[in-house]
Amino acid sequence: MSEPIRVVVTGAAGQIAYSLIYMLSRGEVFGYDQPIILHLLDIPPMMEVLEGVVMEITDCALPLVVGVVPTADLSVAFKDVEAAFMVGSMPRKKGMERKDLLSANVKIFKEQGEALDKYAKKDVKVLVVGNPANTNALMCSKFAPSIPKENFSAMTRLDQNRAQAAVANRLGLRINQVRNVTIWGNHSSTQFPDAFHASAQINGIWKPVAEALNNSPWLKDEFVTTVQNRGAAVIAARKMSSAMSAAKAAADHMKDIWHGTAPGTYTSMAVLSDGSYGVPADIMFSFPVTIANKQWKIVQGLSVDDFSRSKLDVTAKELLEEKQDAVALCQD
Known part of the structure; x- marks a missing residue:
């Protein structure tokens, strides 16, 4: 058995964490064969619910869990996490504008970035799931200056999984x-x-998907909009x-x-743009990446036609606007 590693999950009394904690x-x-010590962070009103989660972790009798630390204290939650x-x-919430959502979350991720900077291990890998994830990750990294910017990423893997499933089903x-x-x-x-x-x-x-489908209109229209709107569709169905x-x-x-991407494959994650593919630098933008030794690299040399270029420009514009709003909110 290896030495245990400390892993923090924020929003630990919530729905996503409820499934995630079991997987971890x-x-x-x-x-x-990797033991873990779970640090579970949530806000004070959720501590009773979180205690129930801790009880369930205990009752699962999981041999890799060698410690559980439920807390509402940032200094405890982020202490020595990897x-x-x-x-x-x-x-x-209903009636909330995007700027309102940013305003609430920028403050949360500013505080948590500062806590990571102060208490976490300097090689900590930080995945932001909470929305707006890309901009939350950007702001979190800005307030953790002693941790490499490359250690922060935001999740677009759910979108990738949705897209991969849509193609496979088709x-x-x-x-x-x-x-x-x-x-x-x-x-x-x-x-x-x-x-x-x-x-x-x-x-x-192995054949190109476009060749296998022989249906470029589907790839440019229904496929794109289905994946873009899948989250809303789930909410509509599941409530x-x-x-x-x-x-x-x-x-x-x-x-x-942690383990790297398999040879010949890449994955999607939002990372700090270096200007690749004409994307503005210093925004958290989802790219195709390969990973080895816990370090990611943006896949280079993929062709970008006019259709794709227009799509990249639209999403980059939105991220630039979010960044400007978030930076302004931090200066208030």
Whole structure:
């Protein structure tokens, strides 16, 4: 057995965390021989609910969990953590504008960034799930200056999983017979799900998805809008937002950071833009990346046609606006 690692989950009494904590505790992210100490953070009014979650963790009798630290104290939650799942955020409420949502969450992620900077290990890997995830991750990183900016990312893996499943279903394939579907941009309805560089395994042979489908209009229209609006569709059907699938995506995302991407494959995650593909620098933008030794690299050299360019520009514009609003709010 390895030495235990400390892992924090914020919003730990919430729906996403309820599924995520079990996946972490089973070893599905960090490894089936990696003990963990769970740091579970939530706000004071949720402490009784969180105690019930702790009771369930105990009752699961999970051998990899060697400690559980439920708390509402940031200094306790982030002390010596090596991985952070930033799930907790203010949800959008009826009548709330995007700027209102940003205003509430910028303050949360500013405080949590400062706590990470002060208490977490300097090699901590930080995944932001709480929305607006891209801009929350950007602001969190800005208030944790001693932690490398490359250690912060925001989750677009749920969108990638949705897109990969949509292509697989369209082709009548299993999910592992489709690879390298990309999500570009923001985790919002402006994101660009891109299957033009993806491959599908047909009769044992990997072929471009566009060739396998022979249906470019579907890839440019219904596929894009279905993935963009999938979260809203889940809410309409379930009367609650995606939780199980979001938790699975968060686990997938951190597992790839921890163990790397398989040869010939890449994954989507929002990382700090370096100007690749003409995207403005210093915004958290979802790119296709490969990962090795816990370090990501943006996949270079993918073709971007006029259709794709227009989609990248729209989502980049939204992220620039969010960044400007968030920076202004931090100066208030």
